[in-house]
Amino acid sequence: MALRTALSQATKKALSQPRALGPAAAAAPVDTLPSYLLTGPATDISTLPSSLRVASETIPNSATATVGVWIDAGSRYETAANNGAAHFLEHMAFKGTDKRTQQQLEVEIENMGGHLNAYTSREQTVYFVKVFKEDVERGVEILSDILLHSKLDEGAIERERDVILREMSEVNKQQEELVLDHLHATAFQGTGLGRTILGPEENIRSLTKKDLSDYISTHYTSGRMVIAGAGAVDHGQLCDLGEKYFGSLPTVPSGSVDVAMDPAQFTGSDIRVRFDTESTAHVALAFEGASWTSEYAFPLMLMQTILGSYDRLSGQGMNSASKMCQEIGEGEMAHSVSTFNTCYKDTGLFGLYMVAPDNKLDDLMWYVMNNLVRLVHGVSDEEIDRAKTNLKATMLMGLDGHTNVAEDIGRQLLTYGRRMTPAEIFTRIDAITADDIKATATKIINDQDHALAAVGGIHELPDYNW
Numbered sequence: 001m002a003l004r005t006a007l008s009q010a011t012k013k014a015l016s017q018p019r020a021l022g023p024a025a026a027a028a029p030v031d032t033l034p035s036y037l038l039t040g041p042a043t044d045i046s047t048l049p050s051s052l053r054v055a056s057e058t059i060p061n062s063a064t065a066t067v068g069v070w071i072d073a074g075s076r077y078e079t080a081a082n083n084g085a086a087h088f089l090e091h092m093a094f095k096g097t098d099k100r101t102q103q104q105l106e107v108e109i110e111n112m113g114g115h116l117n118a119y120t121s122r123e124q125t126v127y128f129v130k131v132f133k134e135d136v137e138r139g140v141e142i143l144s145d146i147l148l149h150s151k152l153d154e155g156a157i158e159r160e161r162d163v164i165l166r167e168m169s170e171v172n173k174q175q176e177e178l179v180l181d182h183l184h185a186t187a188f189q190g191t192g193l194g195r196t197i198l199g200p201e202e203n204i205r206s207l208t209k210k211d212l213s214d215y216i217s218t219h220y221t222s223g224r225m226v227i228a229g230a231g232a233v234d235h236g237q238l239c240d241l242g243e244k245y246f247g248s249l250p251t252v253p254s255g256s257v258d259v260a261m262d263p264a265q266f267t268g269s270d271i272r273v274r275f276d277t278e279s280t281a282h283v284a285l286a287f288e289g290a291s292w293t294s295e296y297a298f299p300l301m302l303m304q305t306i307l308g309s310y311d312r313l314s315g316q317g318m319n320s321a322s323k324m325c326q327e328i329g330e331g332e333m334a335h336s337v338s339t340f341n342t343c344y345k346d347t348g349l350f351g352l353y354m355v356a357p358d359n360k361l362d363d364l365m366w367y368v369m370n371n372l373v374r375l376v377h378g379v380s381d382e383e384i385d386r387a388k389t390n391l392k393a394t395m396l397m398g399l400d401g402h403t404n405v406a407e408d409i410g411r412q413l414l415t416y417g418r419r420m421t422p423a424e425i426f427t428r429i430d431a432i433t434a435d436d437i438k439a440t441a442t443k444i445i446n447d448q449d450h451a452l453a454a455v456g457g458i459h460e461l462p463d464y465n466w
Helices: 002-008 085-092 102-112 133-148 154-173 175-187 201-206 209-219 235-246 297-307 323-330 358-377 381-397 402-415 422-430 434-444
Strands: 043-047 053-058 064-071 115-120 125-132 225-231 269-274 280-288 336-343 348-357 450-456
Touching: 043 235, 053 235, 053 402, 064 133, 064 402, 085 115, 085 125, 085 154, 085 209, 102 115, 102 125, 102 133, 125 133, 125 402, 133 225, 133 235, 154 175, 154 201, 154 209, 175 269, 175 280, 175 348, 175 450, 225 235, 225 402, 280 358, 297 336, 297 348, 297 358, 297 381, 297 422, 297 434, 323 336, 323 358, 348 358, 348 450, 358 434, 381 422, 381 434
Parallel strands: 053 225, 269 450
Antiparallel strands: 043 053, 064 125, 064 225, 115 125, 280 348, 280 450, 336 348
């Protein structure tokens, strides 16, 4: 393809890998960090005798709190036979327990002025509640009830099948969701990451109560869970509540055999669904990225920021600081372009999602690939400095609100085994150099296979080997 041809003409000079940032490398003089990073609330972490981890960040003068359970289990831990079980369980958790009917559960939450929710991803399942300070214990008790004592009524299971099928229909109408599912299916074909979160229609129609119960007994163990809280929470109280309401969690899965994670295997490939009657193309292009703990993780975050995102409806438009976005805007080559960097435990996807007129695809792909090539040759210090500032701001703004903080705590404990402070994150970002960007781009992009998924009017889309 053009990208590989262009890259093959690049300098053959070896580029050193980005420096792995251990604790010593991550350390920075305190006076170089903004004071607001050093005076923020600390994250308290405890491990209960059952191996259940409890982590919290107490935010002074808060009247509300978010408390949730983050579980190291998602669709990639399923098999082809039970794919969709984790998401099905998410639905069933709200359909009644041994001590509460569905109506009683909903009324109790409403009477508290609370909010109970859940979501499933490829690697994690999360249940969380937002409540007033005085209702934290009731919130934790409700979480334990729906997680450990869900009734899994046969009638409710049958009714929920249609609900999930309607949800699948709605998701498939969202082109971005559909294309990114196709991207995972082709990039990680034959592995757990290639499966969808909702599962195939035949599984939704056939999963049984036993399938759901087996999934719980296999994956819902204390060592795979984190109770995370933020806002008006007291860490000591949260630990006591964890022991009180989650103390019965099994420490080992049924059969006493831990479930091995299905290793990811990236495959360079593409999937194309062509509709010549459509005038818009939806395209996702990605290279194999890096895991959460890879030395390339932070340079990839910076590369994502350097490439940027474009939306012709935004006020910024072609006036974006991103060179790629400027070129796309000036040529009116796309409706929108967004760069993504998705990390998993042992791999990742780095690429772009594009929505473009069908007659502009050829030009768009050339300019996008040219800007990917440019990362290998080097970017200016000005671009790097600007991207560092933007990345820091994005990360801090992502921590606005108790729910976002609790989410960050739970996710980091499952992925890193600890929580990185904003000060450490800033230090790691500041430590990235132009050579690190070139080394990372060379590793990820230079002469590497890519995965591509496209839907719509894609008759102008170059073939895989272009």
